[in-house]
Amino acid sequence: MRNLEKIEYQPISVREIVLEMKNLSELMIDLAYSAALFNDKELAEDVIELEKRIDRLALLLEIHIMVAARNPDDAEDLLAVSRIGSAADKISDAAADIAAIVVHNISVHPIVTEIFENVEERLIRAKVTKDSLIIEKRIRELDLAAKMGVDILAIGRNKDWIINPEDYEVIKEGDILIVRGSSLGTKRFKEITEKGQNSGVK
Template sequence: MRKKERVKYQPISAREILLEMKNLSELMIDLAYSAALFNDKDLAEDVIDLEERVDTLAYLLDMNIMIAARDAEDAKVLSGVAKVASAADKISDAAGDIAAIVLQDIGVHPIITEIFENVEERLARIRVPENSPVIGIKIGDLDLASMGVDIIAIRRNRDWIINPENEETIRDGDVLIVRGAHAGINEFKEKIGDKTVKVEEAVLEKIKGERWFRNVVERFVELKDTSELMIDLAYSALMLNSKEIAEEVAVLEEHIDKMHTEFELLVLSNKFSVSDVKGILGLIRLGIAAEKIADAAAEIAEVILRGIEPHPILKMTIKEAEETVVYVQVSANSPLVNKTLKETRIPEETGMWILAIRRNDKCIRPKSDTRIEAGDILIAAGYSEGREDLIKLASPTLEKLEYKEEYCE
């Protein structure tokens, strides 16, 4: 059993603590899925270390909130901060549960590789080849936002560098864990000179054409994508103080509950060999973790649904986070006008995903064939580096968009 760090009060601002909790918890999801996808115990261990860090931060934040509350009204507003911090802690716990699948030698069925070929935000492990043109270049100079990708970890020799800084230099033999849109990851592979050919496991070749295989893949892809969408929508609801978006999160949470049950029944009702038992158990636990993430997102949205005004700390935290929420109005001269969401290639160009569109008096959750109109307010989430790129696409002549309460009330 790991020894728990003793908690001692530190006079750190609640905003700093919450910002670190948000950044770490969201990073941990991708790191944990990467550990499961690539069956990497060292990376899984790092996820557990980060989970311990988030747990400690949760205690520190609680202490600071208790000291800050001067009266009942303060306590009410700060309760929203506490609830969001608690949800971030639960997201990190879910990531820890995924990492435990690897550390307990349960593993995940090879079907996971097919699952991650179909999710919205992909994960890739790329080795920097000898004589790569990016060797010696700093991460900040790679212009990752223009490709819609982000380097979340580097394996160098036997050590992992988690969430590397922009000043970190790429070296020969580095193994990069990259997240982003499919096209962007392919573009990045070309940039670094990676010519690795993927070899499919024999077990996948045998079962890939079977209906149950396709159903399991589709169900889990929806579970994962929806649970992570809910996090972004929940933070958007806080940022915009939008009951409408918060209600959408609550509806999705009910949908996830049903979907998770269907996923488990689907996995358990299919024939599998004795050798597959551990891998199937790993799949089921992945589903449980995805549902926990969805539940945490619903808790964040509940702050709005219970009529608690989002504290300014929450809005500042979301704005300053590594994965942030952006809202921008589409001008008449924008190249996005009259294009479908799919045609805009916004994730590939900016690393941002459109969560909702405010049009006239309604917030709509767009589909790939939804056309963007002049005057639309785009509500997007993604890597902070892509924020300015999205603003330039939507409003080429606008340097900065100020928040307006009427965007999504």
């Protein structure tokens, strides 16, 4: 995954930027709702961090579109791309709005937190400790879907985010894993990911 901390012209295609904005905006919506429903501040903070990333991508997209448009026909074609980028940005703003409710502790409890008690799937975040059972393993090896019905949606690593990580990705110490699954599955996943915290030194 490319590091987009600096906003400067980089050899990344318009296609890649839009694809990443799409994936990020979808992830943020899921994360934001989960954060609100389970009153999960950490998840909410991740959403707000991802929002900054979308903002950078939006700016980068505009720069790329300007560079790519060489004549009025190009410009017209690229207008649709620009509008999709804007929509992704707007989606992420809404996700950040939801996250802000959670972070600023606007009393969410009485109704909101029980709204989704029957929702089967939820998103959680888990941090990989140095004693974690899954450290240095490839996602493929973990076979998470079959073993506990969970799916890794994103990995936060070194202030960067890998969205929809590939099967060959290796889990590292300190990774923040965003995982979707059943209540039971995500609980078990959190246990094996953060094992060191409960089981003491190996």
